[in-house]
Amino acid sequence: MRTIKYLAILLLITFISCSSEPPSNVVDVTAKDYYFYVHDSIPSGWTTFHFKNEGHATHFFFLTLLPDSIPFERYHKEVLPPFVTAMDSLEAGESKANAGALLGRLLPKWYASAKVMGGSGLTAPGNSSQTTIKLVPGTYSMECYVKTEDGKFHSELGMIRPITVTNQVSKMQEPNNADVELTLSNQGIESNGNPSSGKNKIAVHFKEQPKFGLGYDIHLVRLNDDADMDKIISWMDWMNVGGLRTPAPAEFLGGTQEMPEGYTSYFTVNLEPGNYAWISETGANNGMIKKFSIKE
Numbered sequence: 001m002r003t004i005k006y007l008a009i010l011l012l013i014t015f016i017s018c019s020s021e022p023p024s025n026v027v028d029v030t031a032k033d034y035y036f037y038v039h040d041s042i043p044s045g046w047t048t049f050h051f052k053n054e055g056h057a058t059h060f061f062f063l064t065l066l067p068d069s070i071p072f073e074r075y076h077k078e079v080l081p082p083f084v085t086a087m088d089s090l091e092a093g094e095s096k097a098n099a100g101a102l103l104g105r106l107l108p109k110w111y112a113s114a115k116v117m118g119g120s121g122l123t124a125p126g127n128s129s130q131t132t133i134k135l136v137p138g139t140y141s142m143e144c145y146v147k148t149e150d151g152k153f154h155s156e157l158g159m160i161r162p163i164t165v166t167n168q169v170s171k172m173q174e175p176n177n178a179d180v181e182l183t184l185s186n187q188g189i190e191s192n193g194n195p196s197s198g199k200n201k202i203a204v205h206f207k208e209q210p211k212f213g214l215g216y217d218i219h220l221v222r223l224n225d226d227a228d229m230d231k232i233i234s235w236m237d238w239m240n241v242g243g244l245r246t247p248a249p250a251e252f253l254g255g256t257q258e259m260p261e262g263y264t265s266y267f268t269v270n271l272e273p274g275n276y277a278w279i280s281e282t283g284a285n286n287g288m289i290k291k292f293s294i295k296e
């Protein structure tokens with residue numbers, strides 16, 4: 001009798017400790033044309049996102065932390081239309097400076113307090129990528145603004161959704177022992193360590209960000225023999241009419257979206273022999289590119 005009682009107590013303790021255990025914080029995100037499949041609610045702390053592109057277009061996701069007082073519906077209603085209007089004006093022949101000024105006038109004032117907190121880099125159809133970032137609790141918008149063949153943002157077609165990061169903190173630790181450290185600043189991309197054939201763990205340090213507009217991020221692009229660098233650079237800028245428009249001019253293998261100054265994000269890539277480049281959306285036309293090769 002005593003043994004049964006002892007076992008019952010042991011089972012109860014096991015059950016309680018299991019149910020209060022923080023989840024591992026590996027989050028699957030599947031992109032299709034044009035939707036994200038992901039849990040509505042995830043824990044906070046260090047989180048690894050496994051991003052799988054099952055669509056026909058190149059996609060990414062980035063996470064914007066909304067100000068406390070702004071629900072997702074309001075973000076969606078007040079932020080997306082100004083970008084569409086600015087893009088329409090660029091397509092109508094307006095200069096980038098004027099379209100940028102128009103965007104500034106149309107965006108709500110509170111938008112300045114929204115923070116982009118990372119996400120997965122550009123990922124070609126059929127590819128997977130992953131990124132590890134530290135999340136604070138709050139409401140985030142997950143979105144992709146790559147464009148269709150006719151220039152519509154994927155977010156306009158459904159690739160924008162809320163995701164709640166809860167107060168429950170994961171047990172995941174910050175990754176360590178990166179093979180390559182990339183530091184982003186107004187000086188460009190500083191790289192320490194050499195990527196090698198196989199699996200590479202990359203740490204990206206956001207040392208400095210531009211005062212206005214999009215921040216520096218990192219995307220990994222494979223440069224085949226026919227790669228046209230000028231075309232790739234021009235494609236990285238969403239304000240170019242042909243920028244970010246499907247199809248992508250090269251194969252993208254993931255990376256990390258921008259984060260505020262002082263943050264670090266991590267991602268893992270599997271490299272075969274060939275030629276590659278780290279490239280940032282912002283600053284690509286200003287030298288924010290670093291080419292490298294993986295030997296046989």
Ligand SMILES: [Cu+2]
Binds near residue numbers: 060
């Ligand atoms: Cu997309």
